[in-house]
Amino acid sequence: MTFDSAKPLVVEIGLGCYFWLALCTLLSGALYPALEVGTACQIPLTLSCDAGLLLGFAGCLAVAQSGGRTFGASSLAGTDRTSGAVVLPFLLACTTSASILLRAGMLFEDAAVPMIAGDVLLGASLAAAGYLWWLAFSGEPPRGAFLRLVRALLGASIAFVALSLMPRGILLLCACLVAPVAMGLGLAAQLPETKASSSKAHPGTGEDKTPLAADVLRSAEVKSALNADAASTGAEAERPAPLPRVLSASIVISVFVADLLLSLFPVSLFSEASPLFAPLTGDPAAAVLGNLTEPAFIAALLIALFSVAALLLEERGRLRLPLVCSVGFFAVAVGFVTFPYHLPGGAPIGIAEAGRVIILVFIIMALLRYYQGCPPQAWLIPLARLACLCALAMAVADVLVMTLYLNPALDLFDFTNRTIFGGVGVLVLVALLLGPMPHVYEVVRRGACHSEAAGSNAENTDEGAESAAAVSLQREELAEAHLDAFASTHRLSPREREILGLISKGRDVPYIEQELVLSKSTVKTHIRHIYEKCEVSSRQALIDLLQSHPGD
DSSP states (O other), X not given: OOHHHHHHHHHHHHHHHHXXXXXXXXHOGGGSSOHHHHHHXXXXXXXXXXXXXXXXXXXXXXXXXXXXXXXXHHHHHOSSOXXXXXXXXXXXXXXXXXXXXXXXXXXXXXXXXXXXXXXXXXXXXXXXXXXXXXXXHTTSOHHHHHHHHHHHHHHHHHHHHHHHTSOHHHHHHIIIIIHHHHHHHHHHHHHHHHHHHHHXXXXXXXXXXXXXXXXXXXXXXXXXXXXHHHHHHHHHTTSOOOOOHHHHHHHHHHHHHXXXXXXXXXXXXXXSOOTTTHHHHTOTTOOEEXXXXXXXXXXXXXXXXXXXXXXXXXXXXXXXXXHHHHHHHHHHHHHHHXXXXXXXXXXXXXXXXXXXXXXXHHHHHHHHHHTTTOOHHHHHHHHHHHHHHHHHHHHHHHHHHXXXXXXXXXXXXXXXXXXXXHHXXXXXXHHXXXXXXXXXXXXXXXXXXXXXXXXXXXXXXXXXXXXXXXHHHHHHHHHHHHHHHHHHHTTOOHHHHHHHHHHHTTOOHHHHHHHXXXXXXXXXXXXXXXXXXXXXXXXXXXXXXXXXXXXX
């Protein structure tokens, strides 16, 4: 097996290790030198992690505003490996290893200061690694990137449970050495690989220009308007595409409320006797199984179930943003609302932690689809700014909770105070779902290129640009309608219609495999069936037949 053939597996493993490190940061008590120290420093640790995220994202913002554009463009659009795309992932791997050694008390004594310093460094390194993974993802189709993300999350949740059942030394060895190196290898393999696919997917204009779409609309006026639209889009491709306020505000509020509710749990991962583990250990007071606590096990199990469900629904084309968003918010709310009733074993915190991870998947999914087809210059700085705002919102939530904890007149363990304070957060989640979220879905559906064109039209009141954007949308709608009519005439199945659409855009079999997550033999079988139903024997004959099909 050559390196090129093993590259997709290396990337999957690297991304899975990145998510495994993130899950260990959120869920594993084994990274603390002692449970007592971790319990005593819970709020400072939570705040230090958010401070580290803010530090890391601030660094990403600084890189994006200065040399980041050059790095991003060369990594995604060049033809040769860049030193930055190889060296930077391994620098992050070394930083991650050092931060875990600090946090686990293996470099200094079991004290709070090294632990908090390691937490800050770990948050910063994971934020920077996330920035690089986004660079790598940007060159892939949104659906393919999302499927890869969910597969990695599924593997990470399974690995988290398996390694937590092993001795603490093995878990720390994987966290300090194996996972960071695998993450660096995956990034180093993926960043240069994405360059060619990125340049093919959007060679400067941010749109997929297809000969079929131009042939379907043969009107001279439409063609001239399309040329004007392409010229204006190409001129504006280098400009940042600002996030709509409804999207950025909804994301920041979601992160703030989820972190606020989770910080209100008094002792997040160090639960009392577990009804799950007691029968296995034979000890009625058992709280852990190996290095695995019940909240962490429940969170990992729910994340794995979500990943499996997402993969199955996406395969059938039934996964929608509202569903992912609702599941995450529902889990956070249920976890918090059930906590005052003190279910044994700490199950509510596990449910809420899983909800927070699902909310993160929703945010990534929304942003991937919003910025699909856009070059890095369009989203690099807006996304770095949004990440800084989210980290700042999380830090503010932790400061609020820490202030409440330091107030001797307030008993956070009291049912009434906790329910009243957290009920506001639950109501905010519900209000988000019922209020801004429908607008968020519409904004994501339109995408950055359409939103940017619409925003430019509103600011400049340029009727020519507005008509070009309208013609561009009309072109897409007519092309889809033409394909639907052709598929109906020749009795193509939904999957065959989907493959026909990709063929009409000039996509080859490997691209269709990746886009639809199908095997090569399955794709070829579908194409053969299309040929048989359309009574043609070649791709060109199929395209000619499609172009000659009468429109409605």
